[in-house]
Amino acid sequence: MLLEKEFAALQLELSVKAKNGLDFIVAASLVWAAIAFVWTLPNTPGLNGFITFFVGAATLPLAWLFSKVLGTTWSIARNPLQPLGLWLNFAQLFYFPILMFMYSKYPAYFIMTYGIITGAHFFPYAWFYKAKPFAIMAGVISIGCLLIGVRTSEATLYLVPVFMVCSLAVLGGLLYVSYRRNQKVYLLLVRQSE
Numbered sequence: 001m002l003l004e005k006e007f008a009a010l011q012l013e014l015s016v017k018a019k020n021g022l023d024f025i026v027a028a029s030l031v032w033a034a035i036a037f038v039w040t041l042p043n044t045p046g047l048n049g050f051i052t053f054f055v056g057a058a059t060l061p062l063a064w065l066f067s068k069v070l071g072t073t074w075s076i077a078r079n080p081l082q083p084l085g086l087w088l089n090f091a092q093l094f095y096f097p098i099l100m101f102m103y104s105k106y107p108a109y110f111i112m113t114y115g116i117i118t119g120a121h122f123f124p125y126a127w128f129y130k131a132k133p134f135a136i137m138a139g140v141i142s143i144g145c146l147l148i149g150v151r152t153s154e155a156t157l158y159l160v161p162v163f164m165v166c167s168l169a170v171l172g173g174l175l176y177v178s179y180r181r182n183q184k185v186y187l188l189l190v191r192q193s194e
Contacts (some may be wrong), residue, residue: 008130010081012186015129017073018085020175020182026136027068028064028118029168031055035111036161041050045107045154052114085128112149116142118164122171130182133174141167 067074076082095117103111119141125136144167147161148164 008190009150009186010079010180011128011130012189013076014081014085015131015179015182016064016186018054019072019074019145020131020134020179021072021125022172022175022179023066023070023072024059024063025168025172025175026066027073030062030170031059032161032164032168036105036158036165039158039161041109045110045157046103048157049103049107049110051092057077081128081134084119085125088124088128089121092117095121098176108157109149110179111157112145115145115149115160115164119167120144129175131175131178133171133178135152137167137171137174141171 036053039048039137040047043051064074066072078194097115099110099113103110119138122141123138123140124133124134126132128136141164144163145160148163149157150160
C-alpha cells in the first residue's frame with residue numbers, strides 16, 4: 001500500500017513530466033479558435049455544430065504535436081497513476097449523448113453544451129496533477145458557457161467559443177505557474193531520495 005508521501009510524489013511526477021497537460025490545453029485553444037471561426041460563418045447552428053464535430057477531432061493530433069514541441073511525456077511507465085489520465089479524458093465521451101441530443105433537438109444550444117462538457121471534464125485533473133487551476137477553471141468555463149449560451153442570439157453564438165479560447169489561455173497560464181511550482185517540489189523530492 002502506498003504511503004501518502006509516495007502517492008503525492010507520483011502525482012507530482014505526473015504534473016512535472018506531463019507539464020500539467022499543457023500540450024492538450026494549447027491544442028484545445030487552437031481548436032476552439034477554429035470553432036469560433038466556424039460559428040462566425042453564416043450557416044445554421046445545425047451546420048456549424050456538424051462542422052464543429054470534425055474540427056474538434058483535431059485536438060488529439062495537435063496535442064501530440066505540441067507534446068513534441070513542449071517536451072511533455074504521455075506515458076510514464078513506472079507510475080501506476082498514469083493510465084488514469086487517459087480514463088479521465090475518455091470520461092467526457094460519456095457526456096456525448098447529451099451533446100448529440102442538443103445537436104438534434106436544440107442546435108442553437110449545441111456549442112454552449114460542448115463548452116460546458118469541455119470545461120467540466122477538467123475538474124478531476126486538479127487532483128490528478130495537483131493543480132488547482134483545473135478545478136477553478138472547470139467552474140468558470142462551465143458557468144461562463146451557460147451564461148453566454150442562454151443570453152446570446154443565434155447571430156452571436158461565436159461568443160461561446162471565443163470565451164473558451166480566452167478561458168483556455170488563462171488556464172494554460174495558470175497551469176504553467178502550477179507546473180513550475182510542482183517542479184520545484186518534485187526536484188527536491190528526487191534529490192532527497194537519491
